[in-house]
Amino acid sequence: MTTIDLANPDVEEDPDPSDAVAPLGEALIRIRRLDPDSVITYCGAAFSALALAWLIYERFAPFSGGLGFLVVAWTAFCIIVYSLCRQQWGKIAARDHLVRLLVASMAMLALIPLGSIVFTVVQRGYHGLQPSFLTHTMAGAASLSKFSQGGAWHSIVGSFEVVGIAMLISVPLGVMTAVFLNEIGGRLARPVRTLTDAMSAVPSVVAGLFIFAVLIQPQYLKATGFAGALAISILMVPTVTRTAEVVLRLVPGGLREASFALGGSEWNTTKQVVLPTARTGLVTAVVLGVARVVGETAPLIITMIGAQQFNGNPFRGLQDALPLFIWSDKVNSTGQGVVDTWMWSGACVLLAIVLVLFVAARVLGNRSGLGAVPRVRRQR
Amino acid sequence: MTTIAISDVSVPDESPIAIQVTRNGRDRVYRSTGYAAGWVTLVLMGLIGGFLLYRSFDAFRYEGLRFFTETRWLPNASGGVFGIAALLLGTVLIAAVALVLAVPIAIGTALFITEYAPRRLRKVLTSAIDLLAAVPSLIYGIWGASILQSKVVYVSRFLSDHFGWFPPFHTTPFSGSGHTTLADFSASAFLAGIVVALMSLPICTAVIREVFSQAPPGEKEGALALGATRWGVIRDVVLPFGKGGIIGGSMLGLGRALGETVAVALIISRTTNVHNLLQLLKTGGNSIAATIARSWSEASGIQTSALMAAGLVLFGVTLAINAAASFVVARSRSGAATEI
Numbered sequence: 001m002t003t004i005d006l007a008n009p010d011v012e013e014d015p016d017p018s019d020a021v022a023p024l025g026e027a028l029i030r031i032r033r034l035d036p037d038s039v040i041t042y043c044g045a046a047f048s049a050l051a052l053a054w055l056i057y058e059r060f061a062p063f064s065g066g067l068g069f070l071v072v073a074w075t076a077f078c079i080i081v082y083s084l085c086r087q088q089w090g091k092i093a094a095r096d097h098l099v100r101l102l103v104a105s106m107a108m109l110a111l112i113p114l115g116s117i118v119f120t121v122v123q124r125g126y127h128g129l130q131p132s133f134l135t136h137t138m139a140g141a142a143s144l145s146k147f148s149q150g151g152a153w154h155s156i157v158g159s160f161e162v163v164g165i166a167m168l169i170s171v172p173l174g175v176m177t178a179v180f181l182n183e184i185g186g187r188l189a190r191p192v193r194t195l196t197d198a199m200s201a202v203p204s205v206v207a208g209l210f211i212f213a214v215l216i217q218p219q220y221l222k223a224t225g226f227a228g229a230l231a232i233s234i235l236m237v238p239t240v241t242r243t244a245e246v247v248l249r250l251v252p253g254g255l256r257e258a259s260f261a262l263g264g265s266e267w268n269t270t271k272q273v274v275l276p277t278a279r280t281g282l283v284t285a286v287v288l289g290v291a292r293v294v295g296e297t298a299p300l301i302i303t304m305i306g307a308q309q310f311n312g313n314p315f316r317g318l319q320d321a322l323p324l325f326i327w328s329d330k331v332n333s334t335g336q337g338v339v340d341t342w343m344w345s346g347a348c349v350l351l352a353i354v355l356v357l358f359v360a361a362r363v364l365g366n367r368s369g370l371g372a373v374p375r376v377r378r379q380r
Numbered sequence: 381m382t383t384i385a386i387s388d389v390s391v392p393d394e395s396p397i398a399i400q401v402t403r404n405g406r407d408r409v410y411r412s413t414g415y416a417a418g419w420v421t422l423v424l425m426g427l428i429g430g431f432l433l434y435r436s437f438d439a440f441r442y443e444g445l446r447f448f449t450e451t452r453w454l455p456n457a458s459g460g461v462f463g464i465a466a467l468l469l470g471t472v473l474i475a476a477v478a479l480v481l482a483v484p485i486a487i488g489t490a491l492f493i494t495e496y497a498p499r500r501l502r503k504v505l506t507s508a509i510d511l512l513a514a515v516p517s518l519i520y521g522i523w524g525a526s527i528l529q530s531k532v533v534y535v536s537r538f539l540s541d542h543f544g545w546f547p548p549f550h551t552t553p554f555s556g557s558g559h560t561t562l563a564d565f566s567a568s569a570f571l572a573g574i575v576v577a578l579m580s581l582p583i584c585t586a587v588i589r590e591v592f593s594q595a596p597p598g599e600k601e602g603a604l605a606l607g608a609t610r611w612g613v614i615r616d617v618v619l620p621f622g623k624g625g626i627i628g629g630s631m632l633g634l635g636r637a638l639g640e641t642v643a644v645a646l647i648i649s650r651t652t653n654v655h656n657l658l659q660l661l662k663t664g665g666n667s668i669a670a671t672i673a674r675s676w677s678e679a680s681g682i683q684t685s686a687l688m689a690a691g692l693v694l695f696g697v698t699l700a701i702n703a704a705a706s707f708v709v710a711r712s713r714s715g716a717a718t719e720i
Contacts (some may be wrong), residue, residue, distance in 0.1 A: 092612070177418060184411055198425060205639070206694060213688060214427065234428075330525075351519060
């Protein structure tokens with residue numbers, strides 16, 4: 001206060017404390033915050049855009065439907081914001097505002113379908129989360145049955161067995177490959193890494209065709225849950241490998257060197273230092289791998305076919321899985337009726353499983369302390 | 381002070397020694413297990429290609445080179461006529477629609493996440509986009525066929541009515557009356573493309589975001605210090621730096637879009653009529669993967685072989701595109717770094 005008074009004797013005591021800190025009369029600028037002018041501009045633009053859209057829609061143009069209204073209103077909003085900003089602050093600032101608006105709406109646009117999917121599946125399928133759906137099978141259920149006469153018990157058990165077997169195959173293989181890439185290395189590591197990337201892009205239907213061509217067509221194996229699990233492993237191994245490799249890479253090299261310095265062998269270092277350090281991250285890798293394959297349908301159509309009744313043995317006889325349950329309901333569905341309700345209920349159960357796995361992966365990933373939250377890879 | 385005889389000091393041997401690694405039995409087992417796991421991947425990829433080729437041999441022998449030019453897909457127990465042309469065209473068209481929609485949204489989302497969003501929103505958005513990747517394609521399929529379709533037919537009709545002069549949007553109605561009805565626009569390649577766009581959006585966004593976030597902060601701050609707006613920074617620093625990432629991410633998305641199976645199979649009504657295929661908004665489309673999934677249960681003999689051949693083509697195309705994409709992404713990261 002006193003310094004300001006000294007510098008500017010005219011200034012009276014200022015009641016606003018924020019000015020007190022400001023050097024020599026310059027006001028503080030808050031960065032990354034919309035100033036009141038912008039807020040007013042945006043509000044005004046929104047209001048006039050809505051009014052304009054209503055005018056165009058209700059009075060002039062022969063359009064109809066809520067979607068069109070939104071598009072018209074949004075376009076008007078963008079144009080009005082641009083012209084208002086241009087008038088006030090000039091061309092460059094106006095362009096900046098326009099781009100910010102466009103980019104933000106792109107990001108929001110990406111979220112609308114996600115909301116719609118989750119909402120639709122839950123709204124149409126919450127019937128599925130009741131005991132009869134989870135304990136009955138489709139044996140004896142037909143399109144004129146009551147909802148409670150059919151269920152997905154056989155599919156849920158099948159899915160768990162198939163994914164369980166796939167885990168038994170692909171978790172050791174995937175983690176071992178990641179250990180190879182990261183701890184052992186050598187000349188082979190480069191081609192293996194490249195091909196793991198390529199393998200994660202193999203269309204899921206091709207994985208099914210491969211197992212069929214190798215094992216089912218020459219009659220080594222019949223269409224069973226085990227064949228489905230093998231097909232799914234092909235999709236799961238690269239996911240586990242890539243995520244696990246990212247996690248292993250985050251283990252500090254000093255820990256390894258300390259282990260070697262204490263006389264640890266390579267195997268001891270990996271077993272007692274690297275893997276325990278990366279444990280939570282590795283669990284995340286496995287969870288992500290499961291989330292990737294639990295909804296896979298195409299390979300199962302080819303290798304498992306599906307079934308209506310309960311079969312707990314994945315090595316013998318046809319078996320069903322949750323995706324196959326939904327698929328066959330959709331193929332047989334007429335768009336309404338009880339088959340449709342079964343389908344949405346199955347979808348709801350499947351989505352719930354995926355969501356639980358996804359959240360588990362996030363929580364574990366955040367807890368791992370390695371700072372790694374690897375992403376779910378796109379599934380086909 | 382005692383004197384030390386010079387002979388007492390051991391002079392280190394100046395000649396270099398070879399570092400010898402001695403491994404015990406366990407280490408040798410460990411290493412060979414690791415190598416074996418690595419080889420499994422290599423062998424598996426080779427086997428996939430090899431066995432598909434082997435099993436599709438019958439189909440190739442039956443059709444010869446016509447397999448790549450024939451548009452009809454009518455294999456029957458005794459042979460029939462079949463070729464990949466229409467299937468491949470349909471696949472590419474759906475993937476093209478998907479890319480045209482997904483890439484701008486992916487760029488926008490990636491920019492928003494890296495440049496604009498506050499820290500908390502950034503986390504939420506990243507999770508949401510990843511969740512979009514976790515939703516099974518089957519659920520996309522039933523959602524697209526039952527919810528999205530009822531909305532998209534209006535968009536299709538609007539596009540066809542007002543932008544019909546643009547060839548892909550031109551639609552000839554099924555009934556000869558000259559006017560299109562909403563039924564002409566259901567189960568179209570356009571609809572399938574929208575759904576596939578949603579499914580390839582996360583991978584595009586992830587790659588593009590990764591590259592954008594590596595844009596050199598020194599140059600960004602330099603631009604800001606020179607008085608650039610945020611858009612100026614994006615246009616002159618972030619986008620040029622991320623060009624490779626945008627191309628690579630789009631190609632990875634393309635790879636995913638081409639291989640998409642059940643969602644497309646549940647949405648389109650399959651046709652091999654090339655005129656119909658080229659009318660994107662009109663009912664009817666095709667894709668290799670959807671054809672395999674849809675006709676597998678009735679296939680036997682040479683039909684199976686024909687589907688294997690289709691799968692082989694799909695496998696080859698996806699591999700080529702992914703290899704190209706990883707090449708582009710890898711190059712953009714190493715080459716574009718600056719001195720600041």
